[in-house]
Amino acid sequence: MSFAALLLVDIWLTGGDGSGDNSLPVKTKLRLDCSWFITLQLISRIPELGIKKPFTEVIRANIGDAQAMGQQPITFLRQVMALCTYPNLLDSPSFPEDAKKRARRLLQACGGNSLGSYSASQGVNCIREDVAAYITRRDGGVPADPDNIYLTTGASDGISTILKILVSGGGKSRTGVMIPIPQYPLYSAVISELDAIQVNYYLDEENCWALNVNELRRAVQEAKDHCDPKVLCIINPGNPTGQVQSRKCIEDVIHFAWEEKLFLMADEVYQDNVYSPDCKFHSFKKVLYEMGPEYSSNVELASFHSTSKGYMGECGYRGGYMEVINLHPEIKGQLVKLLSVRLCPPVSGQAAMDIVVNPPVPGEESFELFHREKESVLGNLAKKAKLTEDLFNQVPGIHCNPLQGAMYAFPRIFIPSKAVEAAQAHKMAPDMFYCMKLLEETGICVVPGSGFGQREGTYHFRMTILPPVEKLKTVLQKVKDFHIKFLEKYA
Amino acid sequence: MSFAALLLVDIWLTGGDGSGDNSLPVKTKLRLDCSWFITLQLISRIPELGIKKPFTEVIRANIGDAQAMGQQPITFLRQVMALCTYPNLLDSPSFPEDAKKRARRLLQACGGNSLGSYSASQGVNCIREDVAAYITRRDGGVPADPDNIYLTTGASDGISTILKILVSGGGKSRTGVMIPIPQYPLYSAVISELDAIQVNYYLDEENCWALNVNELRRAVQEAKDHCDPKVLCIINPGNPTGQVQSRKCIEDVIHFAWEEKLFLMADEVYQDNVYSPDCKFHSFKKVLYEMGPEYSSNVELASFHSTSKGYMGECGYRGGYMEVINLHPEIKGQLVKLLSVRLCPPVSGQAAMDIVVNPPVPGEESFELFHREKESVLGNLAKKAKLTEDLFNQVPGIHCNPLQGAMYAFPRIFIPSKAVEAAQAHKMAPDMFYCMKLLEETGICVVPGSGFGQREGTYHFRMTILPPVEKLKTVLQKVKDFHIKFLEKYA
Known part of the structure; x- marks a missing residue:
């Protein structure tokens, strides 16, 4: 199978606009779109296929997988994990005392003092307490209740679980879920899996991908004709768009959710990834509480975090948590039951999450190294x-x-009309055609904007900024050269 | 909240016969029953609640969680995991060379040589190869293809994923899923979550819980009136019933699945847990191939395994795999897409699975200790x-x-009619009433048979045999004393 044909498989499998793929002989009702990871999988097969290409290395700039791009794990985190994994090491002089202290505490909270036991479905108690303490610190004292914390298998698991308990109804009363366009394709995939109704609101590209509440109003009004909009998803900092929402904007969104009685899902997995000096991460939880009890006692909010992003980039451990506020107690009971069907999130991932929310503090032996590693990343x-x-x-x-934040660029690219025609001749979205050519010619793998959604007639791609600086410079130069050649070719 | 009241919460939440709970004010369509884990969670709260009870310790004989009951992890497995977690240890003289060799190989197969990177959604390639090699050895040379292996987040994840892609249709054409009664409640929970139709077939208690193909025929014929039976789930060795299927019985089941064009789901997570000298584990895959190409090229089969049971009992790592045979290539594409939505199974769990399928062999440094630990468990x-x-x-x-196998007893208990009346007065299933009394009086937590399903008018409970021998003797003596007192009280 040729490389191009392999990629074509991907294209056929990819809906890209949330509408999924309806062409399969369907034994299943699933209609899913999730281009980027499939792309990755196909690419990972290239070496086996022995395809000769005009490049020596495939650069996987398609997925936010920091350690795969060479980022080193945070030493303290891995030390605690190793101690928990093989407690004989607790006697070893080569591990610092503060790491041992963390490991002993985590093991004591596990059944049989082992990471090999199931935890409670909601997660290990002391880890949920540490998460609550972290949120309280992060939010300048706004209290968090460990009872509202649920440990998850990465943030994806939390997001799909919450959507699962919120989606109901049929026909015009089917649950509508508002998501940003561009979005992270987990949302469209889960919405499609649950047969919920995807309600798009567009981020304002001309205004640095800002979220405009008037656009939310437009979207919800139009949606009411054909579904029951109940959920509003926000990604802040944005993926793939990288914007960081202002405090004012968050207030406006919360007010809108309160007015419309929408359940707010705040995907805040990039909360540590803010770069612009003018920007600051504000959690929805904090702003909600600062807006007073009329809001903080009524607006239902789930906020998601993960071990996969930030400075630690521990994707493989599938650690995460969600904080869920103002959920009806009986729905909460359903949530716990739903979580218990899969028994518990991976306990090693829970332990990794604990180190993220409970890192070394000044005065502790490991603080300096931890701090240096974190700040360096x-x-x-x-x-x-x-x-x-x-x-x-x-x-x-x-x-x-x-x-401004997260770990992606989402540039807008001009695609000449002759290239659009060539793409159509190949039955491809123009930006998929572009990304495929880029991959074939340079070995650089990025994801077409159509995988995330974009305003019609505009084209983008998402590229991570995770390669080391020097390699990233080479990548950018190659993209530049490719783009100029591409413009010339299809002029 | 009193202890009894806490348990009552559980009872309300528990359907027990697969019909779930319809009494909640439903913002959600979910109807789930999964009693035992909720019970566990409530029980785990007892210490916090400061309830005084006539026992000093709660014995959690309700869930197959070996390490929580004091079983020690397999040394070699944890050594490899620790080396993978913190590769600095590869220089340490205190780890055996064969463990280091395994760790180096696993790390080389991971992005950035780290457990912290995402793997392919289907799992790390070399681990899938090791799984295929294991299956081939286990099945006396019947070949297994790594392309048919999918690593999962425990077996539960595999089972629910396969059901998700198989369930479709509406009304009378809605997918029917045949499950044994008694069953492991994951099945009824997922069937309910997917709004599929649960089709019960009863195991023959009088005949050591054997599976009788005539009963399968009865069940499928009756089901055809109201749904489209497409899937047949088998648990072998049985959970909660502990029977080990004979080769003849497996042949009959495969023939039946072939006749009825049913997708076979073989839950074989207890494949290492066979105790009766007259019994032997036969995999569905092996028998299928030995029945010849008419069967082996046509019958669709998914078989599930896990790191959680066997001799290793690594529940917390959520490792598992499934082998899927004769799946339509396009459905396979959908399966990979569905898996990719959640990115990948925990890589540490994948590594644990690798050690299970690729343990030390005679001649290797760690073989003797490994063998001794395994045989001891x-x-x-x-x-x-x-x-x-x-x-x-x-x-x-x-x-x-x-x-005969697995890790549970599922005894039938006689409940006197006066106790049945007392249970009804408390709006409880009689066996739930019994188990609650047992827990209140002895601290022993077992799961009522109604959580698994049982023939009407019969009562059972499931108890693990995981406590250490001496403790288990005490537990059994306490159950005996309780039961005799219970019979006297309600005589």
């Missing part, structure tokens, strides 16, 4: 965010908004 | 299986079939 990401924005904006036919 | 379980059967059968009003 975040400092580098900030540098690469600026570098990427600057370099893309030097290329004719590419425009890139500032990367 | 399995030998003890065999002893406890016999002990439990014998002791239960000495109690008047309790009858217990031989525990």
Whole structure:
């Protein structure tokens, strides 16, 4: 099977606009779109297929997988994990005392003092307490209740679980779920899996991908004709768009959710990834409480976090948590039951989450190294965010908004009409055609904007900024050269 | 909240016969029954509630969680995991070379040589190869293809994923899923979650819980009136019933599935847990191939395995795999897409699965210790299986079939009519009433048979045989004393 044909498989499998694929002989009702990971899987097969290409290395800039791009794990986190995994090491002089202290505490909270036991479905108690303490610190004292914390298998699991308990009804009363466009395709995939109704609201590209409440109003009004909009999903900092919402904007969104009685889902997995000096991460929970009891006692909110992003990039452990506020007690009972069907999230992932929310503090033996490692990762990401924005904006036919946060660039690309025609001849979305050519010619794998959704007639791609600085510079230069050649070819 | 009231919460939440709970003010369509884990969670709260009880310790004999009951992890498995977690240890002289070799190989197969990277959604390639090699060895040379192996988040994840892609249709064409009664409640929960139709077939208690193909025929014929039976689930060795299917019986089941064009789901997570000298584990895959190409090229089969049971009992890592055979290629594409939505199974759980399928072999440094630890766990379980059967059968009003495999006793208990009336007065199933009394008076937590399903008018409970031998003897003595007192009280 040729490389191009392999990619074509992906294209056929990819809906891209949330509408999924209806062409399969359907034994199943599933209609899913999730392009980027399939792309990744196909690409990972290239070496086996022995395809000769004009590049020496495939650069997987398609997925936010920091350690796969060479980022080193945080030493303290892995030390605690190793101690928990093989407690004989608790006697070893080569591990610092503060790591041992954390490990002993975690093991004591596990059945049989082992990561190998099931935890409660909601997660290990002391880890939920640590998460609540972290949220309280993060939010300047706004209290968090461990009872509202649920540990999850990455954030994805939390997001799909919450959607599962919220979606109901049929026909015009089917649950509508509002998601940003562009969005992270987990949302459209789960909405499709649950046969819920996807309600798009568009982020404002001209205004640095800001969320405009008037656009939310438009979307909800139009949706009411054909579904029952009940859920509003926000991704802040944005994926793939990288914007960081202002406090004012968050207030407006909360007020809107309160007015419309919408359940707010705040995907805040990039809360540590803010780079623009003018931007600050504000949690929805904090703003909600600061808006007073009329809001904080009524607006239902679930907020999601993960071990996979931030400065730790521990994707493989599938650690995460959600904090759920103002959920009806009986729905809460259903939530616990639903979680208990799968028994419990991976306990090693729970332990990783604990280190993230309960890192070394000044005065502890490991603090200095931890702090240095963390600041190095975040400092580098900030540098690469600026570098990427600057370099893309030097290329004719590419425009890139500032990367205020998260770990992606989502530049707008100009695709000449002759290239659009060529794509159509291949039955491909124009930006998929573009990304495929880029991959074939440079080995750089990025995800077409149609995988995330975009305003009709505009084209984008998502590229991570995770490669090390020097490699990222090479990548950007290659994209630039490719783009100029592409413009010439289809002029 | 009183202890009894807490348990009552559980009872309200528990359907028990697969019909779930319809009494909630439903914002959600979910109807779930999964009693045992909720019970566990409530029980785990007892210490916090400061309830004084006539026992000093709650014994959680309700869930197959070996390490929580004191079973020690397999040293080699944890050594490899620790090395993978914190690769600095690869230089440590205190780890054996064969463990280091395994760890290096696993890390080389991971992105960035780290457990912290995402793997392919289907799982790490070399681990899938090891699983295929294991299956081939296990099945005496019947080949297994790594392309048919999918690593999962425990077996539960695999089972629910396969059901998700198989269930479709509406009304009378809605997918029917045949499950044994008694069953492991994951099945009824997922069927209910997917709004599929549960089709019960009853195991033959009088015949050591054997599966009788005539009963399958009866069940499928009756089901055809109101749904489209497409899936047949088998649990072998049985949970909660502990029977081990004969080769002849498996052949009959495969022939039946072939006749009726049913997708076979073989839950084989207890494949290492066979105790009766007359019994042997036969995999569905092996028997299918030995029946010839008419069967092996046509019958669709998914088989599930896990790190949670066997001799290793690594529940917390949520490792597992499934082998899927004869799946339509396009459905396979959908399966990969569905899996990719959640990115990947926990990579640490995948690594744990690798050690299970690729343990030390004779001649390797760690073989002797590994072998001793494995045989010790399995030998003890065999002893406890016999002990439990014998002791239960000495109690008047309790009858217990031989525990041929798995890790549970599922004795039938006689509940006097006065106790049935007392239960009804408390709006409880009689066996729930019994189990609650047992827990209140002895601290022993077992799961009522109604959580698994049972023939009407019969009562059972499920108890694990995981406590250490001496503790198990005490537990059995306490159950005996309780039962005799219970019979006297309600005579």
